[in-house]
Amino acid sequence: MTNVLVIGASGAIARHVVADLAGRHDMRTTLYLRNAARISDLDTTGMKIVEGDVTDTARLTEAMQGQDIVYANLTGEMDILAQAVLDAMNAAGVKRLIFVTSLGIYDEVPGKFGDWNRREIGAYLPPFRRAADLIEATDLDYTILRPAWLTDRDEVEYETTTRNEPFKGTEVSRKSVAAYILTLLEDPARDIGGNIGLHKPGTEGDKPAFM
Numbered sequence: 001m002t003n004v005l006v007i008g009a010s011g012a013i014a015r016h017v018v019a020d021l022a023g024r025h026d027m028r029t030t031l032y033l034r035n036a037a038r039i040s041d042l043d044t045t046g047m048k049i050v051e052g053d054v055t056d057t058a059r060l061t062e063a064m065q066g067q068d069i070v071y072a073n074l075t076g077e078m079d080i081l082a083q084a085v086l087d088a089m090n091a092a093g094v095k096r097l098i099f100v101t102s103l104g105i106y107d108e109v110p111g112k113f114g115d116w117n118r119r120e121i122g123a124y125l126p127p128f129r130r131a132a133d134l135i136e137a138t139d140l141d142y143t144i145l146r147p148a149w150l151t152d153r154d155e156v157e158y159e160t161t162t163r164n165e166p167f168k169g170t171e172v173s174r175k176s177v178a179a180y181i182l183t184l185l186e187d188p189a190r191d192i193g194g195n196i197g198l199h200k201p202g203t204e205g206d207k208p209a210f211m
Contacts, residue, residue: 001027002188003028003068004071005032006071006073007054007072008033008075012174013073013181018042020179022044028048031044031047032052032054050063057084061092068188069094069096072099086135096140097140098143099135100144101131101145102146102147103148105128108163109167113170113207141192142192142193148200149210150177153173156176159199162197168201169199170203171200171208172200176200
């Protein structure tokens with residue numbers, strides 16, 4: 001039995017992960033979010049739900065007790081939130097972390113799409129980069145994710161790149177990102193220390209097709 005803590009469980013990607021975990025007897029899931037009403041439409045039978053803010057270190061540390069894997073999918077001041085997660089993990093003695101950031105934090109997106117991406121979100125990326133740097137400086141068993149621009153397409157189709165490779169593709173579905181996260185939950189030894197870009201193959205271009 002693997003104990004999984006999902007932080008930011010009402011997020012668009014996390015909702016797919018929660019749906020994938022519904023009914024699983026090999027995983028015991030705890031959902032941590034500020035407002036449980038936001039997931040009232042999901043099947044959370046058998047899951048523990050904890051309402052709390054990520055920056056409430058005492059409450060988050062309590063929720064971390066006994067967990068094997070922490071999956072964090074957050075929005076806001078990412079470096080501050082990442083530090084709060086790291087502090088709670090250290091206090092609770094949890095080692096395995098899956099943390100979602102953004103493409104572009106290493107200026108790894110090439111070509112015209114890279115230029116467009118910098119214009120669109122470049123000003124917002126420094127806290128995401130600082131969050132990744134904080135995680136990489138730890139001795140945790142982490143996997144950092146950098147998905148492309150996200151769609152709500154009902155599909156699972158993705159490829160990956162590493163930290164030191166040019167990013168490929170312009171978009172990926174949230175459902176695909178969730179599917180990759182599920183592979184990490186099912187095989188916690190996979191991609192430890194990885195800093196993984198996620199994109200849908202065949203979506204190369206100057207910008208995402210939906211923009």
